[in-house]
Structures are given as structure tokens and as C-alpha cells.
Amino acid sequence: MAFVETTKRNLLRQAWLTAFVAALLCLAATALAGAETKSLKGVALIIGQSKYEHIAALPNPANDARDMAKMLTDLGFDARSVTDRDATKLKRDLERFTEDAEGADVAFIYYSGHGIEAGGENYLVPVDADVSSLRDADAALVPISAIMDALKKTVPVTIVLLDACRTNPFPQDAVVRRAPTASASPIGAGGLEPVRGARALGNAPAADASLGTVVGFAAEPGRPALDGAAGENSPYASALLRHLAAMKGTEFGSVMRMVTEEVYLDTKARQRPWVNESLRRLLYFGVAPAEPTGDDGLITGERRQLLLTISDLPDPKRAQVELASLQEGVPLDALYGVLKALGTEKMPEDPSDLQKVLDAQAERLKKMMSERAALRTDDPEIKRLVASADKAIRQGAIVTARKFLDDAVGRVEQTNDAVDEAEDLVKQKRLADAAIYARRADASGLVFDYKSAAGDYAKAFSLAEKWDDKLRWNYKNQEAEALNAYGYATGDLDALQRSIDAYRTILNFIPNGEQNRDWAITRNNMAVVLQTIGERETETARLEEAAQIFRASLVVFEREKDDLNWAAAQNNLANVLLKIGERESDPKRLNEAVVAMRATLEKRPREKVPLDWAASQNNLGLALYALSEREAAGEHLTQAEAAYRLALEEYTREKAPVEWAMVENNLGNTLVSLGIQLNDKAKINEAADAFRAALEVRTRETFPVSWATSRLNLGNALSGVARFDMGTGALEEAATAYDDALTVFTRQRFPMDWASAQNNLGSIYQTLGQRTRDAAKLEQSAAAFQAARQVYVRRKFPQDWAMSHYNLGNTLQLLGGVTDKPEHYGEAIAAYRDALREYKRETNPRQWALAQAGLGSTLHWLSMSNADPKTLLESIAARRAALEVLTVDAAPVDWANAQNGIGMSLLNLGNLERTDKYLGDAEAAFTATLKVFTRESLPMQWALAQNNLGDIHWNRGSYGGGKAEYQKAIEFFENAKQGFTEAGYTIPIPLTDQKIDLVKKQIAKK
Template structure:
């Protein structure tokens, strides 16, 4: 025989066949193959067990064994085929095979029949086995571990392929004993198992002579395999027969990956083989039976590349493709072929974008399949090419299908000058030729060459325009869709404008400009293109035009009772209003978007379209969350949370993992905001759990953009948690999460997300700098906010710009305190006043109030530098304005902070004016703050309030209050000291001790 092995430098792999490592192995082999090729000897034993005497017979194993034996013989193996063996004969066959294999380079066993696993041992089931065989399994059945151990001692490479993962042929509760006196073990549920004890089968240490072992199972652990139609081959055997022939030029591991994905596609994702590999060299088989030639050869070649591409796709993407295939009723093979044509490096990482691609291409596949019967031609060559193209698409060989259709179009163009003999023949020919152009356009679109597709649809339109009204409509519509897709994919605004022009041609087909259902559908499509254009512009004119068209469409759909298109138009309207509303301070458009999404839900009942219903609930949650950001207390946050939780009743991790992860992420955002507003740590902890759950699906390897988004959001949750803990652990973990996000969100590729991450990172450095009084941290914070403003310019992103100004003001205020440089306070005041140019009480009440509070705080600290009573009065006025919006019910922490600030300013104002007339109001403000800052929930803030109340009584004592006031001051200072100690915040304690000592001395003098 002749097959080839190539050295592999101490690389050992034991993994699922989908591992990316296999690709690296193949690359390594390419460099070594020529130098290290040599002739090797291979022996094979092929076993097929069909005619069971006492348990369920199997129709196909004998066929499988016969066909696999022929194939291995053609590959150069010394192959022996045995069928229907009882226990004695089967054991003798295996013993003889071990003897014959000594001196060979490769030993290959293929077994098709019943097999079971029990107690960590795998057993082949002889045809004479019955229930009594289980009482003495080592004697009556055939354990395979000993055979493998014996082969590994004398043969460098052992390959065992077990097509025996069929359902258990014995009673479900039957037990197995290795010997009559041994303990009993249950039978594994899914046939043979990949483990023996605690070690993976075939993973025992190799001897010096062994280059490793490959053990292949027809199905994954715990899953039964299919037997196939009677008289044919099992799916596993059929895949082996189709692809082992490729070993003349492809490494064995890659061939087995092809086999795995062939079974997966052939069984429509019901079965997927499993391989345990521990080879230390790559295998290349040099002699092979004849490969398919002609059209079939081209299809098979691309099919094999498709299978290798599928094997590298992560499970979440597979789940999306499988769900799209099932929902849209299109072949799984063809959808995977579409993704391969796109190129793995261009497959969208964001699950929403991937879903759009799958939906669009599934729709094209459905159209191609539905129009197949209508495609008629008298040209036998064109018939052959079209039939081959259909076969190629069914096999996922989309590029090959397009080649066949290129040849068909070439044939059309060669014969186009002989079609004018009669009008009837001309019509038939033109329509047939148009169909060929349209067919090629479909194939071009499936490989994402939308520009070529649009050209071919335009040619098909020109051929059919004068002959068939329905076809001219369809071809022009498909041209418009392809132009829209081209503009979407490339950012080509000309393509989008040409798409609109094509739709307007269609509108001219409608008699007398009647505003009927076709008119509404076509205009709706125009609006979708206008929305795409508008999303890329800073102005909203195109978005407003799209919104009006959607409204016009709704009138028609309602009149003709078309609920499906009516609900789709409402959803489109809600999306475009959300896009407009997010750019505006006025929440009017967001309110309209909520109304539109709720209306869409009325036409999408959960019992009839559960996934559409869940999708609408999710989008409704997004709109409600956006609306809550325009409210003083986020009244719509609870409704957003409810909408997300409803969506999760249909979007489960098992059924729709990608959508489930998306909703968990959105739910987490809502819970963070709720937790911060309500001072509810449990909500924020729940949010962090939601983000961590989402990250189980939204992994960096699979969905890097979604991963970065959720890491960013997890950082926000951890920042919220840090409010309740004076340490720095949560803050440092949050900073790490933001840093992770920035490895994906670069300014060049994702400027808006990059700016958002910079803002959040600035907030973390701000809090760390505040707690540690670290000037460098605060400088980093200011730098991050200023970086964000490079993207968040006021004209394009007014609210984001205002948010950056507000945050920068807070950092500059802290820098003024840490450095004792009042110029920072002036810069902070300017930043807050800039933010108030966009934050208005009428449209952004909560942000306006928080900015007023920040301005008041800064004015307070500035007054400490310039000793100006006027500045303190301005501070008090700003904070009192904030309290008109920040209530204890809606925003308890912010309300309490404002109360504390008012108390501090009143206290200082009295000191500057040397009067006690402000002390009662200041005391009332500090006491009010204690309604929120309790010792249990906020120990550090509680301690500061105790300290402030101590200052009140100290001042009263200074104005003649006597020993009683000093005594009360000492009590409050000692409470404050204890609170600071409990909170782990030791910095103020020396000053508190000094106040206690001074108060005691003053009291002693009275």
C-alpha cells in the first residue's frame, strides 16, 4: 500500500474535531511531507453485525462493512471483512487481527452493529447475545479495551471507528456484570461511551513504538446514531465512503472533520460524530479510489472545503444557522454554503447582524427553490447546467453553482441571435433567458456579490419587461433589494439611491397611482432604504421621511386587513423613531416609538408567533430604557425590565442562545440603573449576574463585539456595587472590564463605543482617585472624559457631550480638593454650566438636577478658597433646585447627597458671617440625609453625617451653648469615629480624635 506519515514535533491533541488546532497541524505537515514520505503498511478488520438472533436486528451493518472494506482495500490496506459473528468467532477474529497487525504501520478497525457501555468498559455485541449475556459480559460480549491495548504495543498507529452508538438493545433497567461474581453496572444510555473510568478512551500513555490512537464514534457521547434507510448505509458509513477517498492529499484528521460535518448536515443536525485523537504524527494516505469527475467532482471539492469551514464554526453560530434553516424551511447545507462564500473572517460577530444575513439569504434560497419548477428551456446543455447548479446549492457549493450558471448564461448569449423566428417563440425564449440571468443573480447574491446580482436582475427585467407584468415587477424588485444589500454591505450611498430609483420604477407599474397593498409594500421598502441612509448621516431628514412613509403604509395595510405587514411596518416605524429619538433631547419621538412597538405586539400574538412576539418585547424594552433616561425617576425602567423578562420566557439559552444572551445583557443594563436610582444593591448584584450569564454565550472567541459590550456593561454594574463598599476591589475589577472592552472597541472601528468606554473608565478613575486621594488617578479620569469628547461633539451627540462635560466637572472638582488649587473649581464650574446648555429641566429632568447638584458642590468648595458668602448662597440655590426633581422616593442617594451639601454650605455660611442663625436649617438637612445614609446600608456616609452633626453642636457651644452642647458634640464625634472604623475608612479618624480632644478641653473650661 502507500500512505504517508509526516513528523509532528511533540504535538499531542485530544479534542473535539471542531478544534482550530487541526488547521495548524495541516500547515505544519505541508512543510515536512516531501522530506519524510515513505511507504507504510496498513491492515484493517471490518466487522458488520446485522442478523442478531435474540435482540433487534439491524438492516445496514452488513452493507456498511462490505462497502467500507472495498474502500479500504482501494486505499491500499490489507483489509478483511467479517459479518454476523457470534462471541467466539468475533473474539477469534480480533485475536487473529492483533497477530496479523504486528509489524504493520497502521491498524484500522471499523465496527458496525450493536455496542454498549457499562462500568467504564465498551463492549461489542455478538449476534448470539441475549439478556443472559449481561451476567458474564467479559465472556459473552467482546470488551474492546484489551484489543486496543494489545495493538498499541506493536502497531505505531491504531484507528478504531465504531458505528455502534445505536440505542441500547437490552431492557432499559438491565445491569451488566463483568463476571458472575462481579458488581453490577447500568448500561450507558447512548450506546458506546468515550470514557473508561476517569480517563478518556485511547488516552493511556503511548509506548515508544506507538505514534498514537484515533477512536471515532458515530455520534456524540450519550447520543444514539441513526441506522439509515433499510438496504443503504448508515449516515456515518456513507460519510466515510464519500470522504475517506480524499486522503490521498488531505491529512487524516481533516478528513475525519469532513466526515463529522457530513453526518451533521446529512442528518439535519440530529447526529454529529465524535473523535478522540492522540496522534503524534500527521497521516496522509497516498492511494485512493477514483474521485468524482465533471460537475460532481466540482461539487464534491467545494463540499469538502465547506465541511472543514463548518467544523471551525463555534456552537452559538451553528445554533443560529440551524434555527434559521428550521424556521425558513431551507437546506442547512445551503445556508452554511452562504456563510462560506462570505468568508469566515467576514461573518458578522454581532448576532443581530448575522441574523440579518441569514434571513436575507434564506429568503433568496426559498425564492430559488420555489421558482425551480417554473424554469423551462429546450436547450439540453442549459438544462444540465441548471440541474447541476441546483444540486450544488443543495450541497452548499454556492461558488460552484454560480460557475454552472455563468456557463448557462454564456450559452444563452451564444444562442440569443436565433430567437426571432416567431413572436411566440421570442416570448418563450426571452422569458427563459431572463430566468437564467435571474438564476445567476440569485447565486451571486448568495455569495454576497450584490452588485453583480443587481446587474443580472436588471438584465432579466429588460428581457421580461414587455412580455410578463408579474415577472417585470419581480425582477425590478429583486434588483432594488440587491442594490440595497450592496449599499448596506459596502456603505455605497449611490447603490442605495439607485435602489430607491428602482422602487420608484415599480411604483409606476401601479395603474393610476392607486394606493393599494402593492403600493404600500413598495413604499415600505423605499422607507427601509431611506432609514439606512439616514442612520449614516448626522441630519434626520431621511429618517423623518422614512417614518412618514411607514405611517402611510400602515393606513393601507389596515384598510386591506393585512396584519402581518401592518405589524412589520409598525416595528419599522418604532425602530426609526428610536433612532431619531436617541439623537434628540426631547423624548417625544421615543414616546411615539413605544406606542408603535406596543401596537406591533397586538398583531403578533405569543401563541401564534412566539419568537416574533419575543423579539418585539425585546425591542420594546430597548425603547422603554431609552425613554427612561429622559425622566426624573426613570418611570419606564420597571416596564423595560418587565418586557425583557417576558422575552426571556420564549428566548431560552437552550432554544435561542444568541437572543437569550442579548436579552440578559439588556436586562442587566436596566437593573443597574434601577439599583443605582433606588439605592438597591440587590438589583445591581442581579445585574452583574445577568451580564455574567450573557458572557457564557457572548464569548470573545465567538462574538467579540457582543463580548466587549457586555464586559463594558459588567463594568457599569461593578461600579454600582462599589457604592456600597469603600474598598477598591470592585472598582479595579470594573476598570479591568472596561479595559477589556477597549481591546475591541477601538476608536477607528467603533468610535461611539470607544467613547462610551472612555467615559466609563473615567468614572472609575474618578472614584478611585476620590477614595485614595491620588492625583494621578484623577488626571487619568479627566483625560478619559476629554478623550470621549473627541467623538461626542455637541452638534452630533448633544446628550453624550453633556454627559462627558458633567463627568469632567466632577473630576475637576475632586482635583481642586486634592491639590488645593482653586483654579480646578473654576474649570469644573464651566464644565457643569456647559452641560446645562443641553440638560434642560423640561426634557432631561434627572440629568439637569444631577448637574445642578454637582454645580452646587463645586461652588461650595470654591467658597472655601475665596471665603465668599455669595458663592455659598449660589451653592445652596443650585442644590435646592436639584431637590425639586431629586426626591427621596425616586432618587434616595442623590437626594441625601444634596441634603448633606446644603447642610455643609449653611454651616460654612454661618462661620463666615459669625452667626448661629443657619445652624437649625443645617442640622435639619443633615438629619434628613440620615433617612437614607443609615449605619447599616451606608456606614461611611452615616459617619460623615454624625461628624457634621457634631460640628453643629460644637458651633452652638461656641456661641454660648455651654457644656451640654460640647457633650453632644463629643457624642456625635465618637459615633463618627466608630462609623469610619466600621467602614474601613481611617483617613478622617485623626481629625475626629483632635475634635474630641478640643471639645473636652473646652468643656473643662466651662
């Protein structure tokens, strides 16, 4: 709940700032059009309370007050600073300030010291306060509301910034009374020593003369604020001192956003200030103090733009950046600077893609920081530029850092010809120059200019190749990585091939072709590039080559006892096997992927690397789920479910919301498959809940691709729910979910996802057409399946190709019945037989059995139009074949449907041959279905079974069974009628009534 509340407050704050800026721009335009803008008169009171007499002293408020007073004076305020005031003096100071403020345009109060909250009132704590002060708080302490009310009456604009200590300086069980006879209230809870902060003030209505108020808090309401090191400023005061100087016509809201994000970065995301305001006009604060110049000025300028960019980032992205900074040990400022350099319009929306960017750039930042000491040069100008670049990177000013390094490289190139006097000098110069090129390459990588980075690493390699074996290895390796990153981002296959060539060059550096640890690492990295190329090709040769290299690397890492690299290579092997296996009919590779994932988990213990362990559990779940789709009973589905649930023990919504949503989504897919297989409505409902939970994080605005994926999966769950309800509500909701997904998954950008959504939409239209007997819906279904087949071609995607034929066969079978056009049955039979070209009993037993059952059903209906006993016998044979795989325990609904179909074909065969010899087998088949088709769980199917048993007894009566058989027939038909009514399926009820009337007439004749 705390996470949700924090997110809500931040969104409200951002919404206010947006509206505030719009209003300011409007007023500024009006003012400039009418006359020259008039500067406002401002008065300020700065209070610093450090030397408390009876409660804990605070070292920093006096420093904060002194520095803030100078800053506000420089901004043009008539500023007065007071420190260490007792209750009498502090109240007198505030009364005097209220009087002096009359006639001013802006009144500004800054308070640093102890503060408490009780009974809805915030109190400033004088330095002479003790426990007895709490018994008469309005007299012994200083209520803030009275000050605010007084200033609102006389000053158009009031600004109050509270840097008040939230550590309760009084005993824990102490209570506050506004007056000796007033009721008692507990002191509001705050953070632990040495934290500071304050609660929000109430929003009293402003007086008519007031143009609004701003109340700023050092931290969000109820959250702690850090105190800072003794003898320095608090983080809040430091940010104010740094950025209030930016108000050279800059609107106040933007400045306070800078302050907010400066504190957020300075405290490594532990503290974030908060503003409660009601301003209604633009503020000018006179002439600002001198800004930083030179290198510091450039850094500060980009830093401020970074702070404004951060303030607009949604919380899920902030959480991802914060977690990456913490896990990789790189500065939060620099990581945000990298994203700003990329540009918000190019920032990946999908969390997995954003994670790849963060991981790659965090690794680059770590390398730059670790190699800082290796940068040695005698040129003082280059030293200055490199130092400024380092400072800029730490401040998140990545573009400015690159400019400094551009200048450093320029300096290098100017002095190249002056270093050839001696061999030793040449060596030192070449290595120093190579380091500068490499440094600029690092900076290029941070702004995602991988192509330039690769060129600079290549130049650094050429300079160092002759002089230093270790550096030539490093620079060539970095060139290979940059080429891979560029090729992956742009799809440039030439760059990917040049990356492989660079790795092969590195392999030549290994003496005598020794297959050592360096050899294995280099080949492992090369195989990652091969996998990237292979995933974009229709053939699997590159993927196979990558798998072979990963296996060879594992041998070396096993020999070297390098568990970390062994686990990474094993994970890579599992992923490439999964990619190959998904394209093949034979599940062999999927089984190998599962084994490889489990082996990875043995080297990633939960107690040492919990998040890596959770990631591997999720990957294991994916492999198990893919394998289950090739099994008769989906034996691995429950194992996949268990793996996802284990991953969720570490990937909690509070700790890792993006990863949590991803695993919830994957878990939902598994629960849908389990629910359908086991006829378990509760599991399908749980799956729908999982998708809806994931969508609370995967919003369309923040993560459009993930949102579309979860909307598509929610549609699958709703389609499963519809199996238990004969209405159309769940089906229509599912169709809406698929249509939503297709607004993101276009064929051009996401062909596989587009085809999947088309396939699923076809299934929904199929069920809707079946229930409403609407030929138009069935035509839509067929069109959707045919659209999916434009992507699902047999050579590239044999399993998906077969699935689309099977689904199309189901729709054409239904269309034949609704339109009474036998030609559709012939088309359906052809579609099923196409599916069976790929679905084999040995490799795809469940899909093979379902296709056999569908073929048998269509042959049955075709026989009804051509009255051909041979066709009925083929139908019975196909369904009996299906029952060799579809068992009542593993696939109860599919088993019961096949039994029902056999009974129908036997009944019709007897009618064609005018014999009762098939009635016993038919009755046994219909009776068997009642093990699954119960009145409580599946009333419509139960009613159909009752109807079919009624037909059995009617036929027996007609073949001489007498009145008793007719009476049984009527009982079954009455049961059927009640079942159809309960299921809401009214279409067959008139036919059932006709049957009952006909049987009664036959009884009357007897």
C-alpha cells in the same frame, strides 16, 4: 450542563486535530527529505451484524459491511468481510485477524451492529446473544478492550471504527456480569429506536511498539446516532464511503474531519461523530479509488473544503447557523456554503451582524428554491448546467454553482441572435434568458457580490419588462434589494439612492396610483433604505420621511387585515422613532416608540411566534430604558426589566445562546440604573452577574464587539458597586474593564462606543481621585471627559454633550478641593451651566436636578475661598431647586446629598455672618440625611452626617449654649470617628480628633 459539556468535547477534538496536522507536516517533511515515502501495509476486518436471532434485527449493517469492504480493498488493504457472526465465530474471526495482522503496518476494524456498554467495558453483540448472555458477558459477548490490547502488541497502528447500535436490545432492567460470580453493572443508556452510537473507550497506555490508535464513534459519547433508511447505509457509513476516497496523500485527520461534518450536515445537526486517537506518524493507504469527475468532481472538491471549514467554526456560530436553517427552512449545507463563500476572515464577529447576513441569505435561498420550477429552457446544455448548479447549492458548493451559471449565461449570450424568427419564440427566449440572469444574480448574492447581482437583476428586468408584468416587478424589486444590500455593506450612498429609485420605478407599475397592499409593501421597503441613509447623516430629515412612510403603510395593512406585514411595519416605525428620539432632548419620540413596540406585540402572540415575540419584548425593553433616562424617578425602568425577563423565557441559553447573552446584557444595564437610583446594592451585584454570564458566550475570540460592549457595561456595574465600598478594588477592576473595551472600540471604527467608554473611564478616575485625593487621577478624569466631547458635539448629540459637561463639572469641583485652586471651581460652574443649557426641567427633570445640585455644591466650595455670603445663598437656592425633583422615595441618595449640602451652606453662612440663626435649619437638613445615610448601608456618609451634627452643637456651645452642647458635639464627633474607621476612610480621622480636643479645651474653660 449538557450544552457546556458538548462544547468542551468539541473544543478538545478540534485542538487535537490541529496538533495532529502539525505533527504530520513535520514528519512528512522529514520523510521526503530523506528518501521516497514508503506505502504502508494494511489489513482490515469488516463486521456486519444484521440477522440477530433473539433480539431486534438490524437491516443496514450487512449493507454497510459489504460496501466498506470494497472501499478498503480499493484503498489497498487486505480486507476480509464477515456478517452475522455468533459469539464463537466472531471471537475466532478476531483472533485470526490478530494473528494475520502481525507484520502489517496498519490494522483496521470496522463494526456495524448492536453494541452495549456496562461497567466501563464496551461489548460487541453476536447474533446468537440473548438475555442469558448478560450473566457471563466476557464469554457470551465480545469485549473490545481485549481486542485493542492484543493488536497494540503486534501492529504499529490500529484503527477501529464503531457504528454500533445504542438502542438497548435487552430488557430495561437487565444487568451485566463479566462472569457468573462477578458484580452486576447496568447497561449504559442510549438513544431511542432507531438510533445508534457508542461510548468512549478508556485510554490505556500504548505498548512501546505501537505508533498509536484511532477509535472512531458514529456519534459523540453518550449521544445517539441515526440508523438511516432500511436497505441503505447508515449516515456514518455513507460519509466514510464518500470521503475515505480522498486519501491521495491527504492526512488522515483531515479526512476524518470531513467524515464528521458530512454526518453533521446529512443528519441536519442531530449527529456528529467523535474520534479518540493517539497517532504519532503519517499514514498512507496506497492508491485511492477513482474520484468523481466532471460536474460532480467540482462539487465534491468544494464540498470537502466546506466540511473542513465547518470543523473550525466555534460552537456559538454553529448554533446560530443551525437555528437560522431550522427557522427559515433552508438546507444547512447551503447556509454554511454561503458563509464559506464570504470567507472566514470577513465573517461578522458580532452575532447581530451575522444574524443579518444569515437572514438575508436564507431569504435568497428560499426564493431560489421556490422559483426553481419557473426555469424552463429547451437548450439541453443549459438544462444540465442549471441542474448542476442546483445540486451544487444543495451541497453547499456555492462558488461552483456560480461557475455553472456563468457557463449557462455564456450559452445564453451565444444563442441570442438565433431567436428573433417569431414573436412567440422571442418572448419565450427573452423570459428564459432573463431567468438565467436572475439565477446568476441569486448565486452572486450568495457569495455576497451584491453589486454583480444588482447588474444581473437589471438585465433580467430589461429582458422581461416588455413580456411579463409580474416578472418585471419581481426583477426590479430584487434589483432594489441587491442595491440596498450593497449600499448597507459598503456605505455606498449612491447605491442606496439607486435602490430608492428602483422602488419608485416599481410604484409606477401600480395602475392609477392605487394605494393597495403592493404599494404599501414597496414603500415600506423603500423606507427601510431611507432609514439606513438617515442613520448615517447628522440631520434627521430622512428618518422623518421613513417614519411617515411606515405610518402610511400601516393604514393599508390594517385595511387589508395583513397582521404579519402590519407588525413588521410597526416594528420598523418603532425603531426609527427610537433612533430619532435618542438624538432629541424632548422624550416625545421615545414615548411614541414605546407605544409602537407594544402595538407590535399585540400582533405577535407568544403562542404563535415565540421568538418574534421575544425579540419584540427585548426591543420594548430598549425603548423603555431609553425613556427612563429622561425621567425624574426612572419610572419605566421596572417595566424595562420585566420586558427583558419575559424575553429570557423564550431566549434560553440552551435554545438561543447568542440572543440570550444579548438580553442578559440589556437586563444588566437596567439593573445598574435601578440599583443606583434605589441605593440597592443587590440589584447592582445582580447586574454584574448578568454581564459576567453574557461574557461566557460573548467571548473576545468569537464576538469581539459584543465582548467589548459587555466589558464596558460590567465596568458600569462595578462603578455602581463601588458606591457601597470606600476601597479602590472595584474601581480599579472597572477601569480595567473600560480599558479592555477601548482595545476594540477605537475612535476611527466605533466613535460613539469609544466616546461612551471614555466618559465612563472619566467617571472611574473621578471617584478614584476623590477617594485618594490624587490630583493626577482627577486630571486623567478631566482629560477623558474632554476626549468624549470630541464626538459628543451639541448639534448632533445634545444629551450626550450635556452629560459630558455635567461629568466634567464634577471632576473640576473635586480638583479645586484637592489642589486648593479656586479657578477650578469657576471652570466647574461654567461646565454645569453649559449642561443646563440642554438639561431642562420639563424634558430632563432628573438630569436637570443633578446639574443644579452639582452647581450648588461648587458654589458652596467657591464661597469658602472668597468668603462671599451671596455665593452661599446661590448655592442654597440651586440645591433647593434640585430637591423639587429629587425626592427621598425616587432618588434617596441624591436627595440626601442635596440635603447635606444645604446644611453645610447654612452652617457656613452663619459662620460668615457670625450668627446662630441658621443652625436650626442646618441641623434639620443634616438630620434628614440620616433617613438614607445609615450606619449599616452607607457608613462613610453616615459618619460625615455625624460630623456635621457635631459642628452644629459645637457652634451652639460657642454661642452660649453651654457644656451640654459641647458634650453633644463630642458624642457626634466620636460617632463620626467610628464611622470613618468602619468605612475604611482614614483621611478625616486626624481632623476629627483635633475637633474633639478643641471642644474639650473649651469645656475646661467653662
